[in-house]
């Protein structure tokens with residue numbers, strides 16, 4: 646007989662439960678994993694739903710800037726690779742929505758919050774893709790930043806999130822290499838192509854650094870998320886690590902980073918970079934970035950256009966379930 650999954654209540658084990666709290670604390674202290682049916686504090690659940698759903702929305706909205714170039718990719722090979730990459734991002738969104746659902750929050754609710762403009766997604770996807778080189782810059786810088794941020798999340802204390810991240814990171818590594826390869830080919834091409842690659846790196850570099858979130862002293866969630874082993878490193882730690890990776894790779898590309906203050910500080914053993922425009926970051930988060938309105942509008946349209954697919958899938962699932970129940974009655 647097919648195994649039927651029981652729905653997980655969004656308040657399972659809550660409110661306060663001394664034994665549950667003690668078991669939770671032991672699991673976190675042992676750096677082990679919390680699973681969907683374990684008792685967990687309401688604030689832990691809320692933090693996870695917040696981060697995982699924002700992450701899922703980022704993957705889905707993040708399809709748009711690159712999808713704009715599928716029909717204009719410079720060759721059949723590039724088109725096929727880009728289509729596969731954009732589809733991978735859709736898959737990442739689905740794993741993440743599933744992980745959020747194990748916490749008792751239905752995907753429909755998360756989607757409604759996104760299209761109503763009530764949910765966050767990564768700031769980076771509110772910037773325009775002006776040339777083909779931007780597709781390379783997104784792969785190299787944006788997927789590169791995503792990997793740097795997400796490899797530690799493979800060890801996140803919430804099991805379904807950590808496991809989803811393992812697969813996502815494997816695919817993001819391929820994405821970063823394809824972005825690097827696009828930029829390398831352009832950088833080794835005509836002077837105009839090299840300039841196009843440099844221009845894309847110049848525009849995407851600072852927004853990619855801001856993907857890691859606000860500076861540590863302005864990051865309200867980091868401390869608690871690190872205490873719960875959701876985040877393993879602070880926003881600034883990961884940003885500095887990313888800068889170090891990019892300094893090495895940009896040399897191979899034969900391009901430069903648009904920051905003349907980048908340096909390795911021997912004393913702190915950390916990479917330092919020039920100031921970032923945190924006012925711009927706040928504007929983007931407030932919905933006033935270059936493409937916020939367009940991205941949300943497109944997401945709404947896509948959701949409406951997909952209504953018939955959801956209806957058909959639901960009708961098919963119902964038919965399958967009825968057929969299965971009839972078979973079970975006969976057996």
Ligand code: FAQ
Nearest residue numbers: 700703704707766767768791855856857858864865866867
């Ligand atoms: N954009 O206290 P913190 C990708 C918000 S996936 C927008 O530091 P936290 C793949 C934050 O939510 C990219 N909002 O927060 C791809 C919070 O607001 P809230 C997405 C941001 O959670 C590639 C407030 O600011 N990746 O790229 C941003 O501890 C190519 C205060 O911040 C993930 O989501 C931002 N950049 O740390 C797809 C990774 N930064 O909720 C397509 C998982 C901060 O209190 C094409 N997420 N905020 O209202 C994380 O690691 C964390 O959530 C951080 C933020 C690091 C993003």
